[in-house]
Amino acid sequence: MMVPSSTLPDPTRPATVAAMFGQIAARYDLLNTLMTFGLDAGWRRRAVAAAALPAGGWALDVGTGTGALARALARAAPNAQVIGVDFAAPMLARAARGTSSTGARIRFVRADAQALPFPADTFDCVTSAFTIRNVADRLAAFREQARVLKPGGRVVCLELTWPRAPLFRPVFRAYFRYWVPILGGLLAGSARAYTYLPESVAQFPGPEALAKLLRTAGFVAVRYELLGGGTVALHVGVRP
Numbered sequence: 001m002m003v004p005s006s007t008l009p010d011p012t013r014p015a016t017v018a019a020m021f022g023q024i025a026a027r028y029d030l031l032n033t034l035m036t037f038g039l040d041a042g043w044r045r046r047a048v049a050a051a052a053l054p055a056g057g058w059a060l061d062v063g064t065g066t067g068a069l070a071r072a073l074a075r076a077a078p079n080a081q082v083i084g085v086d087f088a089a090p091m092l093a094r095a096a097r098g099t100s101s102t103g104a105r106i107r108f109v110r111a112d113a114q115a116l117p118f119p120a121d122t123f124d125c126v127t128s129a130f131t132i133r134n135v136a137d138r139l140a141a142f143r144e145q146a147r148v149l150k151p152g153g154r155v156v157c158l159e160l161t162w163p164r165a166p167l168f169r170p171v172f173r174a175y176f177r178y179w180v181p182i183l184g185g186l187l188a189g190s191a192r193a194y195t196y197l198p199e200s201v202a203q204f205p206g207p208e209a210l211a212k213l214l215r216t217a218g219f220v221a222v223r224y225e226l227l228g229g230g231t232v233a234l235h236v237g238v239r240p
């Protein structure tokens with residue numbers, strides 16, 4: 001299922017990216033589970049552990065989508081307050097529906113990752129899962145995350161990355177560039193969104209470059225680990 005690259009959303013025009021995510025919101029969770037063979041839940045658990053949100057603390061999840069990571073954060077820390085932001089309203093509508101057990105402690109706010117509507121020094125941790133790749137100015141977004149974190153607070157970034165293992169790369173390429181758009185077309189009604197997905201990963205900086213970007217944004221003690229056979233990178237840093 002080939003979609004011409006000229007018709008894919010342009011990451012430098014946030015409205016086109018927001019519209020694309022809005023269109024796939026209804027089937028987003030199903031596709032995630034199928035595409036990752038259910039591994040995505042475990043990756044989010046690793047992100048929650050890395051965030052080390054204290055009991056009663058404040059967490060921000062950027063590009064929260066349907067709110068899976070925001071809910072996992074709220075479940076992990078008693079009495080913690082969690083805010084999820086996203087610029088796609090249909091994603092936030094689905095997120096709000098899924099908060100029955102943790103509802104009082106989670107709020108969802110429509111906002112752009114590059115201009116977070118929160119005061120400085122507010123949060124104990126700021127997380128993002130599969131978001132930063134879609135943001136036009138990633139350095140600006142990380143600087144915003146540093147600004148709203150309290151000193152000593154943690155930034156956690158979970159993102160897809162192209163695997164390094166020479167034997168696995170062609171298998172992953174075939175799966176990601178061929179089967180994922182077919183799955184997206186059949187189940188989410190958008191081969192376009194699921195063609196944009198591998199294209200955006202191919203253009204995204206590798207883990208070392210992303211670690212450097214986090215340091216440039218002001219974070220210290222930046223480290224990362226690779227998950228999912230080297231297809232996912234989990235970066236963690238600290239605001240000094």
Ligand SMILES: C[S@@+](CC[C@H](N)C(=O)[O-])C[C@H]1O[C@@H](n2cnc3c(N)ncnc32)[C@H](O)[C@@H]1O
Pocket residue numbers: 014017018021022032062063064065066067068069085086087088091111112113114128129130131134135136
């Ligand atoms: C691939 S989804 C990930 C959703 C969720 N974090 C997860 O783990 O499933 C990316 C989300 O980031 C949001 N997003 C992308 N760029 C954004 C931006 N500049 N500001 C706010 N949200 C953004 C999209 O609307 C989408 O819901």
